[in-house]
Amino acid sequence: YGGTVNLFTHTLKKQGIEVRYADPLDPKNFEKLIDDKTRAIYAETLPNPYLRPFPIKEVSDIGRKYNIPLIMDNTASPIICKPIEHGAAVVVHSLTKYIGGHGTVIGGIIVDGGNFDWTANPKRQPLFNEPDASYGGAVWGKVVPELTGANVAFAVRARVVLLRDLGSCLAPDNAFQHIQGLETLPLRFKQHCLNAEKIVNFLKTHESVEKVIYPTLYKGEVANRAKKYFKGGNG
Structure with missing residues (x-):
């Protein structure tokens, strides 16, 4: 997504955060770029414009070897x-x-999988292992599981620290309309996928079309990933 590329390439760089890009065709490319300062791996499920399904498990396994979380943009x-x-x-x-589906409001969501140990390597994840002076010295990686019984330190810190300081709050009416869209998402997205398949089948045999890009048209390992990660459609 172009906005993400601009954020990573320009805005974060000005804030002293280095972003390195790896070609996901070979998951090992990610491991080659990891060093002691690597904090996370970020990827899109279906990157635009090539629509090659991302090797989620393969890269996640690499990240967990170094206590690095995989953050996935699953918008598509x-x-x-x-x-x-x-x-x-x-x-x-x-x-x-x-998810909203109607183009009437904007918004975003973070889902904490609750499956990552933020305390396993304190040097790798200092924000979750060092006292937060702005919140009475709370150590998020420890206090959140103790108080909630759930391993959701990432989501809680995003809520009580970043939301508090940066104000990235979803407006109530926007939240309401997104919930309305969520109710019909399974029906709508199933039809989106069916429509896409029909368009692909039409275009790939059209004499005026040189190339069609779609997950099901790839072969080899990329095709295997589509079968592995997508159930009930291909986007």
Whole structure:
């Protein structure tokens, strides 16, 4: 997504955060870029424009070797792909697209999978292992599981620290309309996928079309990933 690329390439760089890009065709490319300062791996389930399904489990397994969480943007494939089941620690969505479904409001969501140990390597994840002076010295990686009984330190810290300081709060009316869209998401997205398949089948035999890009048209390992990660459609 272009906005993400701009954030990573320009805005975060100005804030002293380095982002490195890896080609997901070979998951080992991610491991080659990991060093002692790597904090997370970020990816999209169906990256635009090539629509090659991301190797979620393969990269998640690499990250967990170093106590690095995989954060997946699953905006393009809700319902049909469930990254947390394949090892992703955090999933994000732009609600504005398929979940809201009506183009009337904007919003985003963070889903904490509750499956990542933020305390296993304190040096790797200092924000969850060092006292937070702004919140009475709370150590988020410890206090959240103790108080809630759930391993959701990422979501709680995002809520009580970043939301408090940066104000990225979803307006109540926007939240209401997104919930309305969520109720029909399974029906709508199933039809989206069926419509896409029909368009692909039409275009791939059209004499004026040189190339069609769609997950089911790939061969080899990329095709295997589509079968592995997508159930009930291909986006």
